Amino acid sequence: QVQLVQSGAEVKKPGASVKVSCKASGYTFTSHFIHWVRQAPGQGLEWMAMINPSGGNTNYAQKFQGRVTMTTDASTSTVYMELSSLRSEDTAVYFCARGDYDFWSGSHWVNPPAFVYWGQGTLVTVSS
Amino acid sequence: QSVLTQPPSVSGAPGQRLTISCTGSSSNIGAGYDVHWYQQVPGTAPKLLIFGNTNRPSGVPDRFSGSKSGTSASLAITGLQSEDEADYYCQSYDSSLSGSVFGGGTKLTVL
Numbered sequence: 001q002v003q004l005v006q007s008g009a010e011v012k013k014p015g016a017s018v019k020v021s022c023k024a025s026g027y028t029f030t031s032h033f034i035h036w037v038r039q040a041p042g043q044g045l046e047w048m049a050m051i052n053p054s055g056g057n058t059n060y061a062q063k064f065q066g067r068v069t070m071t072t073d074a075s076t077s078t079v080y081m082e083l084s085s086l087r088s089e090d091t092a093v094y095f096c097a098r099g100d101y102d103f104w105s106g107s108h109w110v111n112p113p114a115f116v117y118w119g120q121g122t123l124v125t126v127s128s
Numbered sequence: 129q130s131v132l133t134q135p136p137s138v139s140g141a142p143g144q145r146l147t148i149s150c151t152g153s154s155s156n157i158g159a160g161y162d163v164h165w166y167q168q169v170p171g172t173a174p175k176l177l178i179f180g181n182t183n184r185p186s187g188v189p190d191r192f193s194g195s196k197s198g199t200s201a202s203l204a205i206t207g208l209q210s211e212d213e214a215d216y217y218c219q220s221y222d223s224s225l226s227g228s229v230f231g232g233g234t235k236l237t238v239l
Contacts, residue, residue: 060227
């Protein structure tokens, strides 16, 4: 069965960086994009970034460009999301999710992804 | 301020029918991009309820249905049950932002 297992909770100081992992299993790693979605305490869902594990192409939300980096390790079927220059507003639960029912033209979505499979979430707390 | 606008809260009695709206613009829903819907119980990951505007993944009860028209989409829930109490989010793609976007979420309360 498809599983996305994330790394554990992190506590970081303002200005630091955090790197969260998402290990995929139960399917061919390169067959689906992986996305990151975050949720601040008591707030809604916010899409951050995506990566195509087949080739490593990425797309980042404008809000996070320059601060977020997604990478993959195909040997372990793991996706990483690193967020730098952390501030208190980055305190949130970070989810990885697999894109499904989608079609990517190479430059934009023809059918945007739906997220069937989610990781369990990783709480990142930014505090001095 | 979310790109997709949802009512902050809705409520209904058990057995009733209610709808949750999701209003976008010409760069997202109005451009023809699919809308997906999620249910989230606090403290857990979201669960996909509807994909591609109207389709239910296997295992989702047929009490849940989706529709889309123009720059808006709606999620309808019939035969409301206490277990439906959760937060609901719509999601689509925005060509101006070049990324996926979510609605602000709607808290459903079963009276």
